[in-house]
Amino acid sequence: MAHTYIPFEQYKRKWIFNHKDLPVSDEDKALISPLDQKSSMEVWNKWISNKSSRTEQFTKGDWAAKDSAWVLTEHWQSAWDSEEAALPEGFSKHFDWADDAPVYFCYEKYQVIETRWDVFVRNWKCFLFFDDGPLLISPKQKQAAIFHQSGQFQLGSRG
Template sequence: MSHSYIPFELYKRKWIFNHKDLPVSDDDKAMIKPLSDKSAMEVWNKWISNKSSRTEQFTKGDWPAKQDAWSATEHWQAAWDAGDNTLPEAIIDHIQWSDDTTVYFCYEKYQVIETRWDVFVRNWKCFLFFDDGPLLVSPQQKQAIMFEQNGQYKLGTRG
């Protein structure tokens, strides 16, 4: 599946990666690729849901709506507020992907960012400036994470 991208300079949420308190290197910025609406929709329909366009709309038949898709619920807010950029330990334990694994950070059907696992790990706090239920998935891997506004996240496996 080949994707089309929005140039980073034109991405309307680019400020989250230009925040002075959470600097993102130029090398990492080059690997943060917002998808065009059409490509975002293709990723969402294929890997998340072809029925719902946002997390709170998931219904029966959507894999994220299945209780057994999620193995653990943990808290991310404290780690986000902490001084260092380390991901919560449970995420590191759950996901053992190589640095160059392609990941999609999916805010909703038309807001998806393609990046690499190592870039997400270094800059995860920036991605979470918008925390209304985004999911992190990888086409090559079954593990998934859903971040919730209440400061929790769920670790799971894609159906």
């Protein structure tokens, strides 16, 4: 599946990666690729849901709606607020992905960013400036994470 990307400079949410308090290196910015609406929709329909367009709409039949999909629920807000750059506890055990593993950070059906695992790990706080239920997935891996506005996250596996 060939994707079409939005040039970074034209991405309407690019400010989240240009925030003065959470600087993103130029090298990492070059590896943060927002998908256009059509490519975002293809990713969402293939790996997340072909029925729901946002995480709060998941219904029966969506893998993410199954309680059994999620094995751990923890808090991300305190790690986000801290001076530490590390992802919240639990991530390093759950995700044994290679640095260059492709990942999709999916805000909703028409808003998906493609990047690499190491880029996400270094800059995860920037991605979470929008925290209304985004999902982190990799097309080549089963592990997944969802972030809730409540400050909690869940780790699990795509079914």
